[in-house]
Amino acid sequence: MTLEQSVIFDLIEKANDARKHAYTPYSEFKVGAALLLKNGEIVTGCNIENSAFSPTNCAERTAFFKAISEGERDFVAIAVVGGKKEIPESFAFPCGVCRQVMREFCEDDFQIIVAKTKQEYKIFTLPQLLPEGFGGGNIV
Numbered sequence: 001m002t003l004e005q006s007v008i009f010d011l012i013e014k015a016n017d018a019r020k021h022a023y024t025p026y027s028e029f030k031v032g033a034a035l036l037l038k039n040g041e042i043v044t045g046c047n048i049e050n051s052a053f054s055p056t057n058c059a060e061r062t063a064f065f066k067a068i069s070e071g072e073r074d075f076v077a078i079a080v081v082g083g084k085k086e087i088p089e090s091f092a093f094p095c096g097v098c099r100q101v102m103r104e105f106c107e108d109d110f111q112i113i114v115a116k117t118k119q120e121y122k123i124f125t126l127p128q129l130l131p132e133g134f135g136g137g138n139i140v
C-alpha cells in the first residue's frame with residue numbers, strides 16, 4: 001500500500017511527539033514511534049529504560065505491545081524518530097529485536113519510516129530490514 005504524504009507526515013509528527021515521554025536517564029537517547037493500524041488509528045510508544053539495562057523496552061515494541069494488548073492485530077506502517085538532540089542527527093533504525101516483533105505481527109508489505117524530520121526520512125519494507133526472517137511459518 002502506498003502511504004499518502006499526509007499520513008507519512010502525521011506519523012512522523014506523532015513519533016516525534018512521543019519522544020517527550022521517553023524514560024531515558026541512562027542513554028538520554030529519546031525514541032518515539034507511531035504505529036498505523038489498518039483501521040486508521042495511530043498508537044504511539046517511547047523507549048523506557050531500566051537501571052538493570054536488559055528490561056529496557058524500545059519505542060517500537062512499546063507501540064506494538066500497547067496495540068496488541070488492546071486486541072489490535074492489523075498493522076500498516078510505523079514511523080520512528082530517535083536521538084539525543086531535539087532534532088536527531090542521524091536515523092534511528094529499529095533494533096533486531098523490534099524487527100523480529102514486527103515479523104511476528106506484520107506482512108511483507110509493512111512499512112518502516114525512519115525519520116529525522118518531516119523533510120528527512122526513508123521508507124523500507126519489513127523484508128528490506130529483516131531479509132530471510134524467521135516467522136511462525138518456519139515452524140513446520
Ligand code: THU
Pocket residue numbers: 024027029031046047048049056057058059060082092093094095098
Ligand atoms: N532504542 C529504541 O527505542 N528503539 C530501537 O530500535 C533502538 C534503540 C532505545 C533503547 C535505548 O533506550 C536507547 O534507544 C539507546 O539504545
